């Protein structure tokens with residue numbers, strides 16, 4: 001089988017397929033990534049070097065930049081990026097992958113798209129590219145399907161194998177073939193009736209989180225002024241055994257999914273139906289505003305201590321968008337750091353999870369030491385990594401603004 005795009009989604013899938021007994025060729029256009037895989041040096045947190053080494057040592061996993069190596073495949077899964085460019089879906093990676101795979105398609109093969117995208121992409125964008133490049137007909141000569149990925153980086157409990165996988169095909173035979181493959185990979189598959197429904201399922205899941213996080217963020221911004229504690233209220237409401245699911249406030253949303261995926265849906269709805277998806281617009285507005293709200297809280301807190309942001313030493317904990325991961329893509333913590341820098345703060349950041357080469361040059365990284373904590377006018381907890389010594393911060397911090405509700409103490413303010 002073939003995996004096209006060996007990133008957060010593709011590499012765990014490729015390794016899992018090797019473990020399930022498949023002979024896997026992974027294709028990626030990034031030469032450095034391919035080289036690292038050949039050296040059993042994983043760049044994805046969900047796949048450690050030992051697992052990668054076992055896959056490579058089995059002789060059934062080969063990573064390459066060369067599409068000629070995919071000749072004669074049975075199953076090909078496409079897991080390439082689907083970013084936004086100035087608010088507009090950029091499907092150029094899917095198009096490029098489709099064009100590269102097409103000449104190698106043979107009768108009886110199955111192609112599955114896993115990249116997150118708007119309903120209709122598999123049938124109206126990928127299908128014609130595959131047909132034109134292969135001279136074959138989807139449904140007649142080869143199978144085609146869509147299956148969204150639900151991978152949750154850093155989650156120790158739920159991973160590819162034990163998370164139910166939504167699957168679809170353009171026709172019953174395609175669905176059977178897609179089911180046959182994923183039945184070997186995951187514990188449970190969830191077939192749906194069309195690729196469009198499967199594409200929508202992923203966007204529904206992420207929009208649901210995006211909107212609910214925006215709702216609690218909006219409540220967090222007003223609850224202090226009401227003399228109420230939003231964090232405690234969420235925990236209390238979470239004891240209700242039905243009808244409530246807790247979401248927690250923070251400095252904004254980041255990563256590859258929440259800031260991007262809902263906009264794929266609203267863009268498509270606007271384009272085809274001329275309608276605004278107002279929940280998505282509102283959630284974008286509120287979540288995008290959160291870093292500015294945190295800056296406002298820092299400014300006020302310093303002001304109360306007779307200080308200005310300009311010239312103050314700010315120690316920011318975390319640059320990643322998510323706890324216990326190093327992923328800084330679209331991270332609100334990065335927006336926060338840059339806003340503080342633009343106001344003249346003397347900012348340093350502690351981020352133990354991100355590889356040094358990924359940290360932007362305008363960010364000065366330091367270790368979390370007692371000297372750093374004592375020297376800071378304010379410590380801003382932006383990401384609540386378990387690796388941080390919160391007792392040190394509580395004991396030695398002059399003023400702590402905690403956007404994640406991890407710290408306690410007289411000098412700690414919670415978002």
Ligand SMILES: NC(=O)c1ccc[n+]([C@@H]2O[C@H](COP(=O)([O-])OP(=O)(O)OC[C@H]3O[C@@H](n4cnc5c(N)ncnc54)[C@H](O)[C@@H]3O)[C@@H](O)[C@H]2O)c1
Nearest residue numbers: 005006007008009028029030080081082096097115116149
């Ligand atoms: N990261 C997540 O947690 C997550 C979860 C669910 C779904 N998704 C979706 O999965 C898709 C992939 O995301 P990701 O996080 O794995 O991205 P990623 O950037 O980590 O990996 C994508 C890989 O594809 C490669 N690539 C790009 N164009 C290519 C081409 N034409 N041929 C071969 N390789 C190519 C890139 O070099 C990169 O290594 C996106 O649509 C994303 O929205 C991501």
